Amino acid sequence: MNTPQLIQPDQIRAGFSRAMSEMYQTEVPLYSTLLQIVAQTNQQAMAEHPELKKHLARTGEIERLNMERHGAIRVGTAAELAMLRRLFAVMGMVPVAYYDLAPAGVPVHSTAFRAIHETSLQASPFRVFTSLLRLELIEQPELRQLAAEILARRTIFTPRALELIKRHEIAGGLTRQEADDFITQALETFRWHNAATVNAEIYQRLHDQHRLIADVVAFKGPHINHLTPRTLDIDAVQRAMPEHSITPKAVIEGPPARRCPILLRQTSFKALEEQVAFPQANGQSIQGKHTARFGEIEQRGAALTAKGRALYDRLLQAAQDELQQPACEKNANRYMALLSHHFSAFPDDHEAMRSQKLAFYRYFPTGKMPDIELKNRNSASLDDLINSGYIDFEPLVYEDFLPVSAAGIFQSNLGDKARTHFSEHSSREAFERDLGTPVIDELALYEDTQRRSIAACAQILGLPEILSD
Numbered sequence: 001m002n003t004p005q006l007i008q009p010d011q012i013r014a015g016f017s018r019a020m021s022e023m024y025q026t027e028v029p030l031y032s033t034l035l036q037i038v039a040q041t042n043q044q045a046m047a048e049h050p051e052l053k054k055h056l057a058r059t060g061e062i063e064r065l066n067m068e069r070h071g072a073i074r075v076g077t078a079a080e081l082a083m084l085r086r087l088f089a090v091m092g093m094v095p096v097a098y099y100d101l102a103p104a105g106v107p108v109h110s111t112a113f114r115a116i117h118e119t120s121l122q123a124s125p126f127r128v129f130t131s132l133l134r135l136e137l138i139e140q141p142e143l144r145q146l147a148a149e150i151l152a153r154r155t156i157f158t159p160r161a162l163e164l165i166k167r168h169e170i171a172g173g174l175t176r177q178e179a180d181d182f183i184t185q186a187l188e189t190f191r192w193h194n195a196a197t198v199n200a201e202i203y204q205r206l207h208d209q210h211r212l213i214a215d216v217v218a219f220k221g222p223h224i225n226h227l228t229p230r231t232l233d234i235d236a237v238q239r240a241m242p243e244h245s246i247t248p249k250a251v252i253e254g255p256p257a258r259r260c261p262i263l264l265r266q267t268s269f270k271a272l273e274e275q276v277a278f279p280q281a282n283g284q285s286i287q288g289k290h291t292a293r294f295g296e297i298e299q300r301g302a303a304l305t306a307k308g309r310a311l312y313d314r315l316l317q318a319a320q321d322e323l324q325q326p327a328c329e330k331n332a333n334r335y336m337a338l339l340s341h342h343f344s345a346f347p348d349d350h351e352a353m354r355s356q357k358l359a360f361y362r363y364f365p366t367g368k369m370p371d372i373e374l375k376n377r378n379s380a381s382l383d384d385l386i387n388s389g390y391i392d393f394e395p396l397v398y399e400d401f402l403p404v405s406a407a408g409i410f411q412s413n414l415g416d417k418a419r420t421h422f423s424e425h426s427s428r429e430a431f432e433r434d435l436g437t438p439v440i441d442e443l444a445l446y447e448d449t450q451r452r453s454i455a456a457c458a459q460i461l462g463l464p465e466i467l468s469d
């Protein structure tokens with residue numbers, strides 16, 4: 001008897017990401033519009049900057065650009081988070097990095113599920129920013145208790161999805177048919193439900209405590225709240241949005257515009273007001289409204305080393321300190337000017353960023369082959385090989401998120417009223433306990449990819465070793 005072939009998790013992830021995008025386009029038509037604007041802007045950016053196109057072709061990013069997107073969900077319990085970890089594992093997605101949003105006034109902490117190897121990222125860079133509500137940050141004990149009871153009653157996964165998750169764990173994978181079934185079943189968890197699970201009065205109490213609490217607790221499942229395409233020119237998309245009757249948030253989160261983009265720049269449009277039915281004691285329901293789902297776009301740049309990241313954090317903080325108040329409509333221009341001013345201290349060419357070890361790079365052989373003298377050496381230095389034209393480099397794209405930006409995105413959809421300050425300190429250990437595993441250190445992943453690219457150069461050039469420090 002033939003054992004049925006198991007299919008690659010990368011393929012399941014790519015299929016799921018496509019299915020999710022299709023579902024969200026029907027759920028939120030504005031997302032379709034956004035996809036069109038982004039596709040157009042990307043075409044234009046590549047046409048206007050042939051250099052950019054050349055770089056993207058060399059790193060392979062050009063192939064993943066149109067399938068590149070991230071989503072976000074928020075869950076309410078440790079059990080939900082732990083099961084999500086097992087669900088994402090079916091698609092080769094593991095939790096990377098810990099983001100604490102409490103200092104920024106959002107009562108959640110988060111991780112991002114994503115693929116980690118460069119070849120997997122190339123097959124499908126789909127990621128999901130996943131937040132766990134911190135019920136302990138709800139001040140009123142009775143409301144906290146009520147929220148916990150409501151959450152304990154719901155199941156956010158279909159029975160078949162749970163079966164297939166176990167099947168994957170036992171068999172080490174899924175067959176093509178099981179994988180198709182899994183995609184359909186898993187999608188159910190992320191679907192929008194236009195009926196709340198609580199009555200209007202409870203919804204209001206949860207909402208008054210924090211809008212986010214109502215969003216997590218009052219529904220049947222953790223509806224995907226946005227899907228974000230990747231653009232090559234976020235400033236152009238930000239300008240184009242109003243022409244399509246979409247109002248973006250006042251400022252773009254993250255670093256300012258640069259010749260050599262770093263990390264992540266993001267902007268979003270306000271959450272939609274959606275009709276929701278609230279069940280009543282008499283068996284009928286009344287109509288109300290809920291705002292949760294929004295649109296977002298992002299531009300990704302180079303992944304920074306710990307040193308580069310410390311410089312980024314310092315310059316961002318300096319710009320925000322000088323502004324003295326949260327960035328908003330009124331001070332947007334001043335904030336952008338302050339940001340550019342402070343970031344002039346961050347080198348804006350890849351030679352400098354590389355030699356100062358501010359960013360991670362991927363190294364490529366140029367095609368020039370070493371002569372006998374070089375071949376006979378025991379080792380060669382990376383810098384020498386670059387200077388003599390054997391090796392070239394491209395920045396590694398940042399695959400993760402930024403807590404300050406994420407808080408800004410949350411806030412823009414919660415209104416200023418939600419700008420609470422939680423004194424509770426960061427709780428990474430509790431998060432990892434709830435998740436059931438430690439989160440992966442993102443810097444180690446970039447380091448690995450960089451190292452593998454150097455090793456590949458050594459092999460192609462026929463050199464025993466390339467020294468990179």
Ligand code: OOG
Nearest residue numbers: 072129401405406409410
């Ligand atoms: C997540 C907000 C954070 C990002 O791209 O930084 C985020 C949420 O609103 O649930 O998606």
Ligand code: NI
Nearest residue numbers: 072129228296
């Ligand atoms: Ni996002």
